[in-house]
Each structure stands twice: as C-alpha cells, then as structure tokens.
Amino acid sequence: MTAPLRIGPYAVERLLGVGSFATVWLGYDSVLDTRVAIKVLAENWSHDLRVRERFLDEARLLRRLEHERLIRVHTVGELPDGRPYAVLAWADRGSLRDRLAAGEIPASTALRLLGEICAGVAVLHRHGVVHRDLTPGNILFRSVGPDAEQVLIADLGLAKALAAASGLTARAGTPGYMAPEQDDPGAVVDTRADVYGLGRLGIRLLAADPPEARPASAEPSGGSPQLRLRDDVPAAVAAVLVRATAHHPAHRYPDASALHDALARAGRAAGQVPGAIAPAGPPPTGRRRYRSRLAGVVVVTVVAVGGVGAEPGGAGSGLPVVGTYTTGSLSVELPAGWSATGTTWAGQFDAGGEPEPALVMSPQPRRWAADPRLPGAFVGLSAATAARTTPAGFLAERTHGDCTPAPARTTRQAGVEWTVVAYRCDQGRPRVVESAGLHPGRAALVYVQITPPDDTTAFVDSLLAGVRVR
Missing domain, CATH: 3.40.1000 (Protein Transport Mog1p; Chain A)
Structure with a gap:
C-alpha cells in the first residue's frame, strides 16, 4: 500500500494499521505541532451508505461524549475521491493486542487494567450506548506524562444507541469476543453484550495456560467455576468472569459498572482493586510469551470499524456506459x-x-x-x-x-x-x-x-x- 503524502492539511508519516472497513495513518499537524491518527474509510466500502453512516456516527458520538476514557476526535474531512476521514488523538503507546503479543501481563496489573477497561465502557453505558466490539485491538494506551498513561476505549463504529440496539440492527462484533445473541438477528443486544466482551477480555488477560474450559457454556449456578485462572489471580475472580460470559444475557451482570464492582470485590481480598490503575511506563519486555488457547476462540482484530455481516461496496473499475x-x-x-x-x-x-x-x-x-x-x-x-x-x-x-x-x-x-x-x-x-x-x-x-x-x-x-x- 502506497502512503499518501498528505490527507487534508496533515502530512502522513506512516501506516498505523489496516482493517476491513478503514485504514489508519499517523499524521502530523504542523499548526499544533502534534501527531494525530487519521482513519480513512476503505475504498471498497465507499459506495455503501450504511458503512459511511457508521463511520461518521463514530466521530459524532466520540465528539458528543468527549471523555478522558474514550479516544478523542478532532475533526472530520473528505478526500478528493469522496471518502470520509476522521482525525483522532494518537494513542502513542499502542494497543492491548500489542502488549499481549509481547508477553504475559502480571496478574495484578492485568486485573487493574481490566477494571480500567470496565470503567471506560461504563461511560458508554451511562450514555445509553453499547460498544458491541470489545477486543484487545480496540483498547489503546496514550501517554499523559513521562511515566503515566491513560487507557482508552476506541472503535465505536459498531456502537448503537440502546433504543436501536435490537434484532433489527446489523450483526456486528468479533468472533471470540462477540456475545451469543449478537449472532441472532431476532435477539435484543444491550449492555450485557458488552459485559460478555469484557469477560472474554478478562479471560484473555488472566486465564491459565492452557485454560481448562470455555466460560461461554459455563453457568455460575452451583459448584466451583469451570474456568482455571493463573495461580496468582484471586479465586473469586473466576466466578466473576464465568458469570460475565454466561450464555444467557439474563445470567450476566447488567452493565459494565456492575461488572467493575464485582471485580473490585473479588480482588480486594488480595489487595488487587481494579479501576484505579497506577501510573505505568511502557510495557515491560522479556517476559514469557502468553499463549492463550481458549477452546473455540478465533481472535480477529479490526483496526477501524469492525463487524460481521454483509455490506455492499467497492470502488470498482470499468468505464461508465449508458443504456x-x-x-x-x-x-x-x-x-x-x-x-x-x-x-x-x-x-x-x-x-x-x-x-x-x-x-x-x-x-x-x-x-x-x-x-x-x-x-x-x-x-x-x-x-x-x-x-x-x-x-x-x-x-x-x-x-x-x-x-x-x-x-x-x-x-x-x-x-x-x-x-x-x-x-x-x-x-x-x-x-x-x-x-x-x-x-x-x-x-x-x-x-x-x-x-x-x-x-x-x-x-x-x-x-x-x-x-x-x-
């Protein structure tokens, strides 16, 4: 892929990532002397009105919410070929996907990190918004000082207001993190779908190697949890994650705030309280590589707007004709x-x-x-x-x-x-x-x-x- 020299008024420095729906470039704002992330709708989706709507809705939603736990949007624009782009704050410390690829995250840090993610999703839930695609690639980190960072929730292109998040909305989500009801066109998708995604993130962060069971089929009704976490994770956390990833939405926590509180209670006995992550520097290196082999999980990461289901599109080729x-x-x-x-x-x-x-x-x-x-x-x-x-x-x-x-x-x-x-x-x-x-x-x-x-x-x-x- 050839990098453009400029996108709007921004000089393009390098490619940050390519997803199914968009490409993200690192740009430089010479007026403000700062780097930005520029998300451009993929050419092969440029003719799809619904995808364009989702792309622009994400920017509008982020602008409306304007919260420190969410990725910030600066402006939107349009390329000469008509494709829209959004200018976002650059998450200079990468994604959770990057850190998991680099090695195992210590349990105490992972539990606090999961609490930070829950707190960010709770902001969406308080505003009546369901994210519906919570994956490691959509959890970003941004510097807020020489030795501190902020956890950010990104890629809201599939998010919907609760009033619209029903069986009449398009199927959306990433296999392995997508709640079972998101694959059912007749089901209601609400905040409990995000609770499921958060639970799957927790399993990816905290499960033993190899994990012994899939929580998607494990119900927290009697007996010990069927999920084996690492030895240094409080035992009560397993029960929380099993409930969060229950197959039936009614058996899960009602929203991200309730899950956050449950994790806090479970971690308190060991002094591991999620939700107030300590200032952290760049991710440590040299640790044992974390090999997550959750049975049946397919991890698919989409940099921009991710989703499942068919949409029309394509820039196409061929000469226009008449008749x-x-x-x-x-x-x-x-x-x-x-x-x-x-x-x-x-x-x-x-x-x-x-x-x-x-x-x-x-x-x-x-x-x-x-x-x-x-x-x-x-x-x-x-x-x-x-x-x-x-x-x-x-x-x-x-x-x-x-x-x-x-x-x-x-x-x-x-x-x-x-x-x-x-x-x-x-x-x-x-x-x-x-x-x-x-x-x-x-x-x-x-x-x-x-x-x-x-x-x-x-x-x-x-x-x-x-x-x-x-």
Whole structure:
C-alpha cells in the first residue's frame, strides 16, 4: 500500500494499521505541532451508505461524549475521491493486542487494567450506548506524562444507541469476543453484550495456560467455576468472569459498572482493586510469551470499524456506459442520464472464494455515495447471503436508525419477487429504499439499495424491473 503524502492539511508519516472497513495513518499537524491518527474509510466500502453512516456516527458520538476514557476526535474531512476521514488523538503507546503479543501481563496489573477497561465502557453505558466490539485491538494506551498513561476505549463504529440496539440492527462484533445473541438477528443486544466482551477480555488477560474450559457454556449456578485462572489471580475472580460470559444475557451482570464492582470485590481480598490503575511506563519486555488457547476462540482484530455481516461496496473499475450495463451475472437498464461502474460486493465471496458481483449506477456513480444530492443505486448478487437468510431477514438487518420506515411491500418485477422498504430521513438523503429478492433460477439473493430522485414507487419499480440476473 502506497502512503499518501498528505490527507487534508496533515502530512502522513506512516501506516498505523489496516482493517476491513478503514485504514489508519499517523499524521502530523504542523499548526499544533502534534501527531494525530487519521482513519480513512476503505475504498471498497465507499459506495455503501450504511458503512459511511457508521463511520461518521463514530466521530459524532466520540465528539458528543468527549471523555478522558474514550479516544478523542478532532475533526472530520473528505478526500478528493469522496471518502470520509476522521482525525483522532494518537494513542502513542499502542494497543492491548500489542502488549499481549509481547508477553504475559502480571496478574495484578492485568486485573487493574481490566477494571480500567470496565470503567471506560461504563461511560458508554451511562450514555445509553453499547460498544458491541470489545477486543484487545480496540483498547489503546496514550501517554499523559513521562511515566503515566491513560487507557482508552476506541472503535465505536459498531456502537448503537440502546433504543436501536435490537434484532433489527446489523450483526456486528468479533468472533471470540462477540456475545451469543449478537449472532441472532431476532435477539435484543444491550449492555450485557458488552459485559460478555469484557469477560472474554478478562479471560484473555488472566486465564491459565492452557485454560481448562470455555466460560461461554459455563453457568455460575452451583459448584466451583469451570474456568482455571493463573495461580496468582484471586479465586473469586473466576466466578466473576464465568458469570460475565454466561450464555444467557439474563445470567450476566447488567452493565459494565456492575461488572467493575464485582471485580473490585473479588480482588480486594488480595489487595488487587481494579479501576484505579497506577501510573505505568511502557510495557515491560522479556517476559514469557502468553499463549492463550481458549477452546473455540478465533481472535480477529479490526483496526477501524469492525463487524460481521454483509455490506455492499467497492470502488470498482470499468468505464461508465449508458443504456444497459453488465458485470458478471448482473445486468441493469440505466435510467435516462445515468451511467454505471462495476464493483464487487465487499465482504461477500462465493463457494470458490471469489468476490460476488455488484455495481453502482447514478448520474455520477463514483460520487454517489459521497454526495447526498445525487440519486443512485447499488445492486449486488450473493449466494452466500441467500444461504444464511431470507430477503426479508436481510432487510431487517439493514435498518436506518435516523429514518422513518414505511410498511414493507412486495412487487414482482422481471421474474423476481421483491420485498421493498422505503425510508424517509430528516438528515442527509431524504429517501432511501432497501429492496431484496431471490434469484428466480438459483439460490442467490439480489439486493438493491436506491436513493430515488422522487418520492414515487413508480421509479423504484421501474428500476427493479430493469435488473436482470443470470
């Protein structure tokens, strides 16, 4: 990856990390003589309106909360190609993922660190926000003096207000740290999902090598906890972590504050009280490498906005055309004045591991996602999505939190039975239409997201009628 020389007014020094949804660069602010982290939306997601919404929502949320335990946002901007970027405070002492890779963290330090993380997540919970992706890569450290540091909670791009965190929100989270209900489209996701993630972080920090059991299937109802921690960890901490990672949300602590208090009580007997971490210098080196082999855990770290589930996207290639446009097994008839560009459906792969086809069409297809004034549409075809859900179920994952939906309707166009949900929005694009149907000849889901030029169903139905699949 070639580093850009500048992003907005900031000189780019080096790459900090690459995730599924964004790239993070270290930049230099010459006016303030300070370094910053610049998060740029990945090019292959630039056409996805929902991912753009999440990306910008993270910056707005961090700005609104403005707390010392959360990563701070300075400003947002847009690249010449229309992709948004956010300028964040630089966490100059790295992440928890880095420290775990360097070696085992002493139990007393790890327990205090877990308390600091709980305290940071409790800030979110007090404001009615669920993070939903608490992983070692999302726990950062920033210098606050020559010998002190602050623990920061980062990457809130998947966080949602509690009012929206229900079965109608998109699946999100990292396997190994994601609560079981986050993989159920019909479940309610609330603060207890974060409690589960915090419990898994605690296990990663404190479990013996190798751990003897997975707490995801262990319930704290009678008997001794089935989780073996290191010898220097207070025995009562195991019971706290087992309860935090109970399979059923009702059996967990209600929120991060309650988990913090339980850890404090468990650690008090040994003089290890979480939540008031002592000033610490850079992470020590030379310790025995910590080998976590939690059964069934897959650790996936995303630098920027992480998530599970399908989203359309892709910068694409190919020359815009008029009349009709074809890419792979997708063909569309273009409305007057529109052109198209070929893309792939980011995150979607067929049985052979190849990206599944998609396209973007608009009067200016390469500007459509960035310019709310432009009408346009994303069209994608996915066998992988059809294998896991129905058209109605897929649309239920793709609600727009700041918009009001009309009742779902069905229409049959070009041999496809479409389910259509139209949204009216107070901010940004005034109308967004989500539609999905099944391929008439094989097991594949056809998805079309439309920002129409008018408020009639006639345009939407006409566009759907022009979608052909082979």
